[in-house]
Amino acid sequence: MSTPNILDKIIAEKRLEVAERKELYPVRLLEKSLYFGSTPVSMRKYIQRPDLSGIIAEFKRKSPSKGVINAHAPVERTTIGYMQAGASALSVLTDKPFFGGANEDLTLARRFNFCPIIRKDFTIDEYQILEAKSIGADAILLIAAVLTPLQSKAFADLAHSLGLEVLLEVHDEAELQQNLEVGADMIGVNNRNLKTFEVSIEVSRRLAPMIPSSVVKVSESGISSPETISILREVGYEGFLMGENFMKHSRPEKAALEFIEQLTARA
Numbered sequence: 471m472s473t474p475n476i477l478d479k480i481i482a483e484k485r486l487e488v489a490e491r492k493e494l495y496p497v498r499l500l501e502k503s504l505y506f507g508s509t510p511v512s513m514r515k516y517i518q519r520p521d522l523s524g525i526i527a528e529f530k531r532k533s534p535s536k537g538v539i540n541a542h543a544p545v546e547r548t549t550i551g552y553m554q555a556g557a558s559a560l561s562v563l564t565d566k567p568f569f570g571g572a573n574e575d576l577t578l579a580r581r582f583n584f585c586p587i588i589r590k591d592f593t594i595d596e597y598q599i600l601e602a603k604s605i606g607a608d609a610i611l612l613i614a615a616v617l618t619p620l621q622s623k624a625f626a627d628l629a630h631s632l633g634l635e636v637l638l639e640v641h642d643e644a645e646l647q648q649n650l651e652v653g654a655d656m657i658g659v660n661n662r663n664l665k666t667f668e669v670s671i672e673v674s675r676r677l678a679p680m681i682p683s684s685v686v687k688v689s690e691s692g693i694s695s696p697e698t699i700s701i702l703r704e705v706g707y708e709g710f711l712m713g714e715n716f717m718k719h720s721r722p723e724k725a726a727l728e729f730i731e732q733l734t735a736r737a
């Protein structure tokens with residue numbers, strides 16, 4: 471038997487968490503949430519807006535690869551600052567054990583921001599999609615490495631029926647090819663190898679030509695310079711998911727502003 475990798479560990483924990491949450495907050499309660507009936511904002515459209523940067527700025531306190539990144543940045547100031555800096559969308563980690571997040575972080579971000587927000591979590595159950603809607607998300611993440619293509623398709627259909635968009639994350643050619651029929655609004659290529667935590671932008675470059683032009687391309691993880699974004703744009707990426715590069719600063723929103731100003735100056 472092979473040693474469990476970090477995704478196996480996260481998913482094992484997630485199964486317990488989802489079972490617990492279903493007991494605590496059954497679907498009939500989720501459906502009563504203020505946000506359940508609201509119309510989501512299209513992340514896909516915001517990423518393509520020419521007046522914005524394409525950056526999906528992430529709020530994450532810690533991660534399996536880096537440990538604690540920023541335990542003190544407040545959600546409100548950080549996310550408002552990200553949006554004011556010109557981020558196209560926000561990504562909020564809601565997983566607690568591995569990323570230090572919470573559903574309440576997303577709801578707080580929702581209260582103060584009108585731009586699209588993706589709920590960054592490990593979706594393994596339809597319940598979590600209803601939950602994402604109930605906490606104010608506009609989009610969800612589906613990770614090809616932890617779902618079968620059939621599951622991804624069923625989850626994407628459910629998300630769409632609620633008006634949510636789907637970012638489907640892949641790590642290699644096989645995951646991409648197997649999931650082309652899922653109907654994702656955006657495909658995210660994760661530059662981080664989740665077994666070794668090594669990050670290489672080459673993964674995004676390699677997979678770019680295989681992503682259909684009808685799908686918005688997003689490059690995820692390990693992006694830390696405007697030069698890298700220029701390289702990724704040349705091969706067709708429009709969205710750039712960035713977390714640690716901002717969150718490692720005591721004022722992540724200031725780091726985002728500086729970064730986006732440099733990026734704009736290059737264009």
Ligand SMILES: O=C(O)c1ccccc1NCC(=O)[C@H](O)[C@H](O)COP(=O)(O)O
Nearest residue numbers: 533534535690691692693711712713714
């Ligand atoms: O970030 C990790 O260590 C990690 C480990 C295992 C599963 C997922 C992980 N990260 C989630 C993400 O997708 C990143 O937070 C996101 O792409 C931003 O990456 P970065 O800019 O490198 O913080």
